[in-house]
Amino acid sequence: MLRKKFFLINLSLFPCLMVHASNNQVTENDEKVLQEAEQNITESGLNKQKVKAIQKQQLKKSIKKDSSGVWKNKVLLGFNSASGNSFKQSISSNLQFQYTQKRVQTNFGWAYGYGKDEDGNVNERNSSYNVSLKYLINQKWFVNNEASYVSDSFDSYYRTAQILIGPGYRAIDDGEFYLDFIVGPGWRYQKPNLNEDGLDSGVRRENTNEPVAFQQLNFKWQILKKTSINFKLLAVEGSSNNAYTANIGLTNAITDNLALSISNDYTYNTNILPTYSHYDNKVNVQIQYLF
Template sequence: MQYHDHQTHRPSSTKACVALLFPALIVARSLNAADTEPSFPKWKGAAELGSIRTTGNTNTSSINATLNLKRKARVWDLVLNLDALTSKEDDVTSKERYKGTLDLNRKFTRHHYLATTLSYEFDRFSGYDYQTLYSIGYGYRLINNRRHYLDAEIGPGYRYDQREDNSGAEEETVLRLAGKYFWKIQKGVEFDQMLSVNTGSQKTTWRSESSLKSRINGSLATKISYHWDYTDTVPVDSKHTNSEFGVTLVYNF
């Protein structure tokens, strides 16, 4: 009678564990390296569209469209925002505005950066053909973690506004103060707040933008926003205060 020693054909348990764990350790190390050393630059964007139509005593329709692009890098961060708003009441245009803003920031440390802003706005009912602003200043990130960040900016700027009545242009140097706050309330829910003041010898403007975005699924989200701006000196027949409340559908990419 012959006895077969099956253990002689069984691989060592230590060697088997090493053979299984070695590839896993390599993958884990590569993933950890990717987390600690992210690849730059990083691009992301969002396209928004909102439309409202009412019928009855008055027929009103409005369209609000926004495109936002962000580029994050080791040194330079870029944010481009394009916005369009049109509204009609009984087939007569009551609002028409197009605006573009470019923010370019040069980071020095985790908290200190150089803040540059360029904006152009055409508002058919503002009393101006167009309004432009360029500013450069110092920025400081007061809060910087995964769920919150708070930025404060200050610096000089130059404002050039072309009047609609052919009475010339308004141009002056201004002092720009701005604050930006972001709060990730929970997964898929984000709050944004921006407040800026541009003050000069001819006029002072205030602007506030608040928004709450909630993800529906995948790349789609809904956004509720409130915009408010105030100008202390305006052309004749123009309003000092403007406000907008909007609900839009957002596609993130």
């Protein structure tokens, strides 16, 4: 009777161990426990063919689960404050979708900003779209393709479209720290805003349709279980203008699905109109909900 109970206990270990095996993350301790369990099962009267059949069945279930893909979606709503060439406040919203399946990660984002001045006149109205596709070559190298489109009624450009494609290298990814680098070519198209009101960024109002080169750095630090810091540095260089953007953000989880997000965007443009500043700054305070 004691041997039979021991056999049942060890058989229950197989589903957990096989999940590790399917991800190629079996530790030496896991292998030792697996060998001991297999030995005890064999001694209890179950032949090795039956043991292998159980293992194969659990492995198929794990692979099927992994190949179904994972969704990570969130919506953000909050307040935006701009300074530099313009001083104004607006409501900001953001919707983001992420789908990961095996080696491919797809992201889609939509953001909208709207605001009025003290006299009740609209002084902020913009929307932006972003789509990216990341393909993992191995644990360190990947290829990143990204396309973005911005429509802004109160900027130097009514329309801005940009495509950036390049290889990336993941230098650190240990659960606490994450760091990667991306470089490559791209293309930039901009339609100028010819209204006098559309000079918030101070960038020269010229037609832009040109190749560009870019460099990007992404960093994340999980300070505490519910608190993380994100940093992104993007440099896009072309014949009409070089734009350097630094974004730093702090996210603190309130519940499993709710979090407070604070971020700061700092942009430097090289080619600007006279009397305007090279610098623009935006602060975002938002409530984030995961679904």
